[in-house]
Amino acid sequence: MGATKEHIHTETANEIAELAKVLAHPARVAILQYISKQDSCICNDLVDEIGLSQPTISQHLKVINEARLLKGTFHGKSICYCIDIDRFQELQEKFNSFFNKTKINCC
Amino acid sequence: MGATKEHIHTETANEIAELAKVLAHPARVAILQYISKQDSCICNDLVDEIGLSQPTISQHLKVINEARLLKGTFHGKSICYCIDIDRFQELQEKFNSFFNKTKINCC
């Protein structure tokens, strides 16, 4: 017991859940917001800005990155993270599709 | 260590994360989809439909309910769950607001 039984659910349900997990931690929401707020996309100010340790931030960035929401370009020794807008948009559309399909019926 | 440090984040970040958590499990996504699919909103067919035990479904319903996404009306000994459309809509709007505000800038 204890582990999510992914195999009993539909593709869609698993996908929505997986994408929602990225947003399911305030630090990751904050990271996305902060990256977008900078018009040039500065990076581990995130540690100072958000107030979590560097390893923790790095771990959250990994989760965001695994959802293909980040484009990192090396800029000297630092990395310039920025949001992959196309993918971000795609994510928004997937959520909206879920919401729209789901809200059709009911008492 | 171990626990999410909510206090260091903004209201908005915490709120989005909290709402995302509801959708961050495929069973809960599936429950929302199934409830909406039934034009009359039948209930613990969910146990048969989704393939998790009754206590597990009940627990997931609790999470959905705590996000104020359910309206339960008693119908004999069974409960007729249905989605609170207004709240569901509100949730969609909050997500869209986050997406729209966040996707403005970037490299």
Next chain:
DNA sequence: ATTTAATATCGTAATATTGCAATATAACAT
């Protein structure tokens, strides 16, 4: 009153997530 059916709660085991110190890696600067 007893039985039956639907749902909720409790307790607990398995697993996942969060957070950080310590350490590794990579790239530039000297």
Next chain:
DNA sequence: ATGTTATATTGCAATATTACGATATTAAAT
């Protein structure tokens, strides 16, 4: 080559989540 700075990875402790059996609870049905 060595030091410095930025980021990633590892290891581990604390906490949260998931799942379910066992047990309540509730309300209709007999």
